[in-house]
Amino acid sequence: GENVEQHPSTLSVQEGDSAVIKCTYSDSASNYFPWYKQELGKGPQLIIDIRSNVGEKKDQRIAVTLNKTAKHFSLHITETQPEDSAVYFCAASIGGGGSNYKLTFGKGTLLTVNP
Amino acid sequence: GAGVSQSPSNKVTEKGKDVELRCDPISGHTALYWYRQSLGQGLEFLIYFQGNSAPDKSGLPSDRFSAERTGGSVSTLTIQRTQQEDSAVYLCASSERGLAKTQYFGPGTRLLVL
Numbered sequence: 001g002e003n004v005e006q007h008p009s010t011l012s013v014q015e016g017d018s019a020v021i022k023c024t025y026s027d028s029a030s031n032y033f034p035w036y037k038q039e040l041g042k043g044p045q046l047i048i049d050i051r052s053n054v055g056e057k058k059d060q061r062i063a064v065t066l067n068k069t070a071k072h073f074s075l076h077i078t079e080t081q082p083e084d085s086a087v088y089f090c091a092a093s094i095g096g097g098g099s100n101y102k103l104t105f106g107k108g109t110l111l112t113v114n115p
Numbered sequence: 116g117a118g119v120s121q122s123p124s125n126k127v128t129e130k131g132k133d134v135e136l137r138c139d140p141i142s143g144h145t146a147l148y149w150y151r152q153s154l155g156q157g158l159e160f161l162i163y164f165q166g167n168s169a170p171d172k173s174g175l176p177s178d179r180f181s182a183e184r185t186g187g188s189v190s191t192l193t194i195q196r197t198q199q200e201d202s203a204v205y206l207c208a209s210s211e212r213g214l215a216k217t218q219y220f221g222p223g224t225r226l227l228v229l
Contacts (some may be wrong), residue, residue, distance in 0.1 A: 005155075031181070040127070043119070043206055043220035044158070089157060101146060103172070103218065105157035 002027040004092050006106025016115050019080050021109045023090035025073040030092040033073045034103070035064060038087045047088075048075070080113045087111070117141070119221035121207050127227045128197055132227055136192040140209030147190050148218060152204040161205075164190065168189045197228045203224065 003026040011017050025033075031052035036044035050057045050064045050073065057064050061080075066073040077084055087110050093102040120139045128134050140147050149161040160174040164184040175181070179197075184190040194201055204225050210220040 004157075022210070041222070043208075043222045044146070045206040046217050049217070091158075094181075101163055101165070101216075101218075102160055103158075104160070107155070 002030060002092055002094050002104040004090060004104050004106045006090050006109060009107065010110045010112075012112045012114065013080050015080060015082060017080055019077045019084070019111055019113075021075045021088055021090070021111070022072060023074070023092075024070075024105075025092040026071070028068075028071065028093050029094050032093045033064070033066060034091050036089045036091065036105075037070050037076050038089065038108070040086075044089060047094075073099060077111075080111075082113050082115050085111055085113045117207050119207055119219055120131060121205075121221040121224050123224060124222065125171055125225045125227075126201055127229065130229055133195045134197055134226065135194065136194075136205050136220060138190045138192070138207030138209075138225070140188065140207070141219055142191070142210035143211070144219075145187065145212040146210045146216070146218075147184055148208040148210075149190070149192050150206045150208065151176075152206055152223070156204075158206060161192070194226075197226075199228050202228045 004089035006023045008108040037047045038044040050066050061078045087108045089108045090106045093103050122137045145166045147164045150158040152158050162182045163171040179195045182192045204223040206223045208220045210218045211217040
């Protein structure tokens with residue numbers, strides 16, 4: 001089955017700096033890659049996603065890049081703010097057939113933005 | 116509108132007891148998922164329901180785990196004869212029908228087995 005590796009496990013940045021989180025996946029059939037943000041005591045919330053027919057997607061201060069050849073994708077947060085502090089999860093789903101719904105998650109990155 | 120809701124928010128039980136966890140999906144969402152999140156780990160897929168189709172139970176860790184979805188809406192995850200290793204956050208998500216639709220998560224139920 002699919003395997004998703006996420007790095008780093010913890011990341012500390014100063015307010016205003018950029019943060020980058022990287023994930024790799026194993027199954028070349030994967031074609032949907034969402035990123036979730038989880039605040040303490042809450043469920044994960046989707047912040048951005050990308051599909052295999054595009055290489056980059058941007059939404060204000062958040063961007064995701066995808067390299068299908070290398071089987072990795074990254075989350076970029078610019079001009080970080082203290083409220084960006086949370087655990088971020090990447091995920092991948094295997095395309096085709098009836099299994100596209102099944103997300104495989106990375107183990108998460110604890111991002112701390114210091115004021 | 117209302118998001119995914121789960122109850123209880125916290126549950127403490129003794130080893131060997133049965134527990135039931137409830138999930139109310141977003142109205143109109145035909146797909147429902149259960150995940151387990153252990154301390155410091157990512158989310159582990161447990162089970163998936165889509166409309167009236169047979170559920171995908173491939174992620175259930177043992178036969179002590181089961182889930183139902185009544186009337187295509189509310190779902191209940193049951194853990195029988197709980198063990199300490201069952202302690203985790205159990206998350207429910209729902210989505211619209213179709214491939215790679217966004218999954219919206221509830222706040223989770225934090226289960227502690229003593």
